[in-house]
Amino acid sequence: xxxxxxxxxxxxxxxxxxxxxxxxxxxxxxxxxxxxxxxxxxxxxxxxxxxxxxxxxxxxxxxxxxxxxxxxxxxxxxxxxxxxxxxxxxxxxxxxxxxxxxxxxxxxxxxxxxxxxxxxxxxxxxxxxxxxxxxxxxxxxxxxxxxxxxxxxxxxxxxxxxxxxxxxxxxxxxxxxxxxxxxxxxxxxxxxxxxxxxxxxxxxxxxxxxxxxxxxxxxxxxxxxxxxxxxxxxxxxxxxxx
Amino acid sequence: xxxxxxxxxxxxxxxxxxxxxxxxxxxxxxxxxxxxxxxxxxxxxxxxxxxxxxxxxxxxxxxxxxxxxxxxxxxxxxxxxxxxxxxxxxxxxxxxxxxxxxxxxxxxxxxxxxxxxxxxxxxxxxxxxxxxxxxxxxxxxxxxxxxxxxxxxxxxxxxxxxxxxxxxxxxxxxxxxxxxxxxxxxxxxxxxxxxxxxxxxxxxxxxxxxxxxxxxxxxxxxxxxxxxxxxxxxxxxxxxxxxxxxxxxxxxxxxxxxxxxxxxxxxxxxxxxxxxxxxxxxxxxxxxxxxxxxxxxxxxxxxxxxxxxxxxxxxxxxxxxxxxxxxxxxxxxxxxxxxxxxxxxxxxxxxxxx
Numbered sequence: 001x002x003x004x005x006x007x008x009x010x011x012x013x014x015x016x017x018x019x020x021x022x023x024x025x026x027x028x029x030x031x032x033x034x035x036x037x038x039x040x041x042x043x044x045x046x047x048x049x050x051x052x053x054x055x056x057x058x059x060x061x062x063x064x065x066x067x068x069x070x071x072x073x074x075x076x077x078x079x080x081x082x083x084x085x086x087x088x089x090x091x092x093x094x095x096x097x098x099x100x101x102x103x104x105x106x107x108x109x110x111x112x113x114x115x116x117x118x119x120x121x122x123x124x125x126x127x128x129x130x131x132x133x134x135x136x137x138x139x140x141x142x143x144x145x146x147x148x149x150x151x152x153x154x155x156x157x158x159x160x161x162x163x164x165x166x167x168x169x170x171x172x173x174x175x176x177x178x179x180x181x182x183x184x185x186x187x188x189x190x191x192x193x194x195x196x197x198x199x200x201x202x203x204x205x206x207x208x209x210x211x212x213x214x215x216x217x218x219x220x221x222x223x224x225x226x227x228x229x230x231x232x233x234x235x236x237x238x239x240x241x242x
Numbered sequence: 243x244x245x246x247x248x249x250x251x252x253x254x255x256x257x258x259x260x261x262x263x264x265x266x267x268x269x270x271x272x273x274x275x276x277x278x279x280x281x282x283x284x285x286x287x288x289x290x291x292x293x294x295x296x297x298x299x300x301x302x303x304x305x306x307x308x309x310x311x312x313x314x315x316x317x318x319x320x321x322x323x324x325x326x327x328x329x330x331x332x333x334x335x336x337x338x339x340x341x342x343x344x345x346x347x348x349x350x351x352x353x354x355x356x357x358x359x360x361x362x363x364x365x366x367x368x369x370x371x372x373x374x375x376x377x378x379x380x381x382x383x384x385x386x387x388x389x390x391x392x393x394x395x396x397x398x399x400x401x402x403x404x405x406x407x408x409x410x411x412x413x414x415x416x417x418x419x420x421x422x423x424x425x426x427x428x429x430x431x432x433x434x435x436x437x438x439x440x441x442x443x444x445x446x447x448x449x450x451x452x453x454x455x456x457x458x459x460x461x462x463x464x465x466x467x468x469x470x471x472x473x474x475x476x477x478x479x480x481x482x483x484x485x486x487x488x489x490x491x492x493x494x495x496x497x498x499x500x501x502x503x504x505x506x507x508x509x510x511x512x513x514x515x516x517x518x519x520x521x522x523x524x525x526x527x528x529x530x531x532x533x534x535x536x537x538x539x540x541x542x543x544x545x546x547x548x549x550x551x552x553x554x555x556x557x558x559x560x561x562x563x564x565x566x567x568x569x570x571x572x573x574x575x576x577x578x579x580x581x582x583x584x585x586x587x588x589x590x591x592x593x594x595x596x
Contacts, residue, residue: 048495050491050494050495073497073499076494076495076496076497077497079495080495081492081495083488083491083492085486085488087486087488087489087491087492088492089489089492089493089507089511090511091510091511091514100496100506101493101496101497101498104498104502104506105496105497105498105502106497146492149496150495150496153496153497
């Protein structure tokens with residue numbers, strides 16, 4: 001379980017996160033939506049301490065990870081993150097991308113890491129791309145490798161930061177399908193996304209953010225179909241128009 | 243530079259004679275031109291005169307062969323033909339210039355050639371100059387490897403994260419600035435002139451004689467490593483900064499520590515990016531080893547000077563220059579190739595595995 005209590009983040013004069021509270025239960029999927037610059041990505045980056053929050057508490061599996069004596073490595077082993085720009089290691093093959101941290105961070109043997117890596121790449125549909133370098137993979141394939149790389153660390157929670165925004169339209173589905181399967185298997189997920197269809201279908205909980213604050217949240221049927229707030233309606237109108 | 247870019251520009255057509263119409267014209271041109279160039283250096287008037295029409299034929303055939311490829315009348319062999327044209331033209335130019343000078347200024351030419359290309363002096367001192375060059379090579383390789391390592395260490399310290407490391411970073415930056423801003427010759431003199439008198443140091447360091455090499459050699463190694471380490475630190479830094487920030491974030495988000503991420507993710511990518519500029523620095527380093535001659539090391543330049551002052555003739559130094567070029571020109575070509583490859587990868591839009 002992941003718990004955020006009154007999280008604030010400032011970049012100089014910019015107040016990027018204002019009093020964000022969030023509970024993510026085991027096995028549930030939270031989708032975070034909102035206009036660009038609303039603080040969605042910063043929220044994810046606070047959760048795995050790439051940007052430590054300025055105030056508030058974050059608890060992962062009951063352990064506080066913020067404040068003095070931050071538990072950076074504990075967090076990063078327990079929280080998997082997938083980025084908009086994939087960020088695969090270009091000098092490593094797909095398999096090596098998935099095995100490196102298993103060996104260096106978790107101390108798994110090369111054999112063990114390889115078996116796990118091959119199994120995970122198979123699971124995201126890339127059995128035949130194991131030895132390819134990222135340069136030779138499509139964006140959708142690269143993003144699926146990135147998901148496998150994060151899963152290899154056996155995380156409690158997976159964070160997805162607009163993972164389909166850099167993809168050509170025909171490649172989006174293959175990535176969303178993998179995420180859908182993960183959700184069905186009971187992975188705990190926080191997903192920042194502009195894919196409203198995905199949010200409606202997969203999310204247990206939808207959170208709409210604007211200007212660093214949570215404007216509205218609830219089950220997808222409520223937030224996406226019958227938004228109470230004017231700003232939510234305005235945003236959904238713009239997103240669904242095209 | 244231009245020759246190097248031709249195969250990249252027009253690859254398959256230039257090498258595969260499709261349709262079976264080989265570029266006979268180009269091949270003939272190249273053969274003639276090479277034959278002419280070789281004959282020119284045979285010390286016999288008949289051969290030398292025969293070189294002229296051969297070179298001219300090479301020039302014409304080569305140029306026509308290349309043009310026919312451009313017009314699409316022939317396929318393939320453009321680079322061969324072009325080589326014939328270039329060699330033919332240069333041979334002709336050298337021959338005409340040579341004949342002209344011999345005719346109108348034969349005595350002057352002889353004096354000039356004797357000063358710079360005296361075969362007797364070169365032959366007599368070949369062993370001595372080669373020994374000096376071997377010394378240059380050893381000094382370059384040892385200093386080069388140490389400077390590459392020291393530079394990387396400096397660059398990594400300079401990038402060490404966290405507020406607590408600020409003083410260390412400042413000291414490193416100060417060191418790099420200082421050594422980049424001082425002539426290597428001055429560093430060599432500072433080291434060799436006074437380290438032997440620093441009584442608090444163990445004798446093995448004051449008068450270093452590892453591996454059977456003299457103390458000027460090791461003082462040179464130290465000075466070059468300290469100086470070129472600073473240059474190379476800047477090159478590595480540029481490489482590290484050129485790795486996208488997302489790489490570090492991805493590595494950290496997988497639980498790697500900063501040193502782990504540097505070692506496994508950032509540095510391997512950074513080093514690949516900076517191999518060409520590091521090679522350039524190595525070429526400069528190799529040339530600068532000649533400065534160690536001022537503290538008594540007989541490397542190739544000093545060997546040439548010794549011969550020069552004994553015979554009042556520069557031919558041994560000419561030989562030294564040729565020996566340098568033997569190493570530095572291939573290195574420069576490799577650097578260009580690597581750079582062109584990187585450029586192509588950037589234009590294709592990928593960082594690439596290599």
